[in-house]
Amino acid sequence: MTRYYRLVRWLVLALLLALLPAVALAQDDGTITDDEVNEVAKDLYCPVCESTPLDVCPTQACADWRELIRTKLAAGETRQDVLDYFARQYGDGVLADPPRHGASLVVLWVLPVLVVLLGALLFARLLRSMRATGPAATVAGMTGTVTTGTATTSTVATGMATTGMATTGTAASPPRADERRGDEALDDYIARVERELKE
Amino acid sequence: MSETIPTPTTPPAAEPAKARRPLRLSIILLWVGVIALIALLGWGLLNSTATRPEVGQQAPDFDVEFFDGYDWDGRTTANLADMRGQVVVLNFWASWCVECRDETPMLEAAWQRYAGQGVVVLGVAYADVEPNSLAYMKEFGVSFPHAPDLGTDISQTYEITGVPETFIIDKDGIIRHVQIGAVNTAMLDQIIPQLLAQ
Numbered sequence: 464m465t466r467y468y469r470l471v472r473w474l475v476l477a478l479l480l481a482l483l484p485a486v487a488l489a490q491d492d493g494t495i496t497d498d499e500v501n502e503v504a505k506d507l508y509c510p511v512c513e514s515t516p517l518d519v520c521p522t523q524a525c526a527d528w529r530e531l532i533r534t535k536l537a538a539g540e541t542r543q544d545v546l547d548y549f550a551r552q553y554g555d556g557v558l559a560d561p562p563r564h565g566a567s568l569v570v571l572w573v574l575p576v577l578v579v580l581l582g583a584l585l586f587a588r589l590l591r592s593m594r595a596t597g598p599a600a601t602v603a604g605m606t607g608t609v610t611t612g613t614a615t616t617s618t619v620a621t622g623m624a625t626t627g628m629a630t631t632g633t634a635a636s637p638p639r640a641d642e643r644r645g646d647e648a649l650d651d652y653i654a655r656v657e658r659e660l661k662e
Numbered sequence: 663m664s665e666t667i668p669t670p671t672t673p674p675a676a677e678p679a680k681a682r683r684p685l686r687l688s689i690i691l692l693w694v695g696v697i698a699l700i701a702l703l704g705w706g707l708l709n710s711t712a713t714r715p716e717v718g719q720q721a722p723d724f725d726v727e728f729f730d731g732y733d734w735d736g737r738t739t740a741n742l743a744d745m746r747g748q749v750v751v752l753n754f755w756a757s758w759c760v761e762c763r764d765e766t767p768m769l770e771a772a773w774q775r776y777a778g779q780g781v782v783v784l785g786v787a788y789a790d791v792e793p794n795s796l797a798y799m800k801e802f803g804v805s806f807p808h809a810p811d812l813g814t815d816i817s818q819t820y821e822i823t824g825v826p827e828t829f830i831i832d833k834d835g836i837i838r839h840v841q842i843g844a845v846n847t848a849m850l851d852q853i854i855p856q857l858l859a860q
Binding site: 510511522523524526527528531532551552553556568573574577578581584587588590592637 | 688689691692695696698699702733756758767788789790791810813814815818824851
C-alpha cells in the first residue's frame with residue numbers, strides 16, 4: 464500500500480511539472496488583462512462625459528474604447544502608439560496630458576509664466592519706490608514746502624522738514640483762495656443765523 | 663506772520679531723470695505685459711463663448727473622408743462646400759447611441775426617397791470605434807455617405823450636445839433646422855420638400 468501511494472504521489476508531481484509550461488504559455492498567449500488596458504486607459508478621457516478618465520468610465524462609448532485599446536495592445540502596439548492613435552482619431556482633448564502646442568501651450572505654460580513675471584515686476588517696482596521715497600519723505604514731497612507760521616525760528620521748521628516731519632500747531636499753511644472764500648461764506652452764514660435768532 | 667521757505671527735500675532737477683531711466687523701461691515692460699495678458703484673456707473669452715451654429719446661419723464648412731466602401735458622387739473625400747446646391751441632412755450618430763438606432767432606418771429611407779432630387783444625407787460618426795461603426799452600418803443596411811469625425815473637428819465646430827443630432831442645410835448652405843435627438847419621417851418629409859422647392 465505504501466508503495467502504491469508513493470507511486471501515485473510521484474505521478475501527480477510529474478503531471479503538475481508537465482503542466483507548468485502549458486500554464487506559462489497560456490498566460491503569454493497575447494491575452495491582454497484589464498489592468499494592462501487600464502494602464503493605458505487612465506491616460507485617456509471619456510469622449511462623451513465631462514472629466515471622467517477612461518479606466519473608470521461606465522458608459523458604452525468608454526467600454527468600446529477600452530476594447531479597442533485591448534485589440535491594439537494585443538496586436539503588438541505600444542502604449543504610446545495607442546495614445547497617438549486616439550489623439551489622431553478623436554483629437555488631443557481625449558488625452559490626459561495633451562501635447563503642449565497651440566492654445567494649451569498658451570494657457571498652461573505661457574500665461575502662468577507671464578503672470579508670475581508681471582507680479583515680480585510690480586513687486587520690484589513697489590519695493591524700489593518705497594526704498595527711494597520712504598513714507599515720511601512722501602509727505603514732505605507732497606507738500607513741497609513747510610511753513611513756519613508763527614514758529615519762533617524758521618530753523619526749527621526746516622530742521623523738522625529735513626527729518627521728514629511736518630509741523631503742526633503753530634505752523635499752518637496759509638489759506639488758499641478757495642478756502643478763504645469758503646471761510647467768508649461761512650462767516651456770512653453764521654452772522655445771518657445769529658441775526659435771525661436775535662429777531 | 664507766515665513765511666514760506668523751500669525745504670531741502672526738494673531734489674535738484676537733474677537727479678530724478680537719472681533715477682527714473684530704468685524705471686521707465688520697467689513701466690513699458692509692465693504695460694506690454696498687462697496688454698498681452700488682457701489680449702490673452704480676451705482671446706480665451708472669445709473662444710469659450712463661441713456659440714453653436716444656429717438656424718439661419720451659414721453652416722460651417724468641413725472636410726470628410728468617407729468610411730471604406732462609402733462615397734458621395736464617386737468621391738472618397740468631400741467638403742460641405744462641394745455639396746452647395748443640394749439639401750444636406752447632416753446627422754451625428756454613434757454605434758453606442760441607443761436613440762440613433764431608431765432614426766437610422768428613417769434616414770436611410772429618406773436617402774432612398776430624396777437622393778435623386780438633390781438631397782445628401784451625410785452621417786458623421788462621433789467618438790465611435792471604426793469597426794463598431796462599420797458593423798452598425800452593415801446591421802442597418804446603411805447606404806448613404808458616412809464618415810468618421812476625425813479629431814472630433816466637425817462635432818466641435820457644430821458644438822453638438824450629444825448624439826443623435828441633425829442639422830438640415832439648404833441649397834445655399836444656410837442651416838434651416840437643428841434637431842437635438844432623433845429625427846422622424848414626418849419631420850423629414852415636411853422640411854426636405856420645402857427646402858427643395860426653394
